[in-house]
Amino acid sequence: MSTLTYEAFLDEVTTVLTELYDLDDEAAIKLVMAAQDAEFFVPHDDHEAMRTVEQAGKDAVTLFERKQNRQQTQEKQQQRVRQKNK
Template sequence: MTYEEFLDEITTLLTELYDMADEAAIKLVMEAQAADYFVTHDDQAELRTVEQAKKEAAALYDAKQNKQRTQQKQQQRVHQQRVQKKR
């Protein structure tokens, strides 16, 4: 498949497998692309398969979830520090 088809497949998988909204899936793929995440896929056609798209969709989704959990933990720490200072 072409590079563009590969990215479209990842976007579709994110919406189907992880129940992401179309806009959120597109944004996630575009951000990864802007960060050069898919450079090797562009250079190596053998990496642009449906099976690889499933792996990449899972990796992007997991990274997004990890980022959200980290942000939540950081917000909790800040909140706890504020509460402790008020005591």
């Protein structure tokens, strides 16, 4: 299986996000950039074998699921705050 450059790998993750989850380019790029800021991709930069198209697909799913989980957690916290303030 061939490996990608780090930049091409990030582009592939972004592309998979737009294709699988119908995100627009801006939202997908923002998600990938946030993951970079959180150092999610550091192992990929260090280990070329991790930069494959298959891994990009797996990472796209992971990033999207984490985003969904964060949103659900925030919504639940906001509901609790609203209920307390009633």
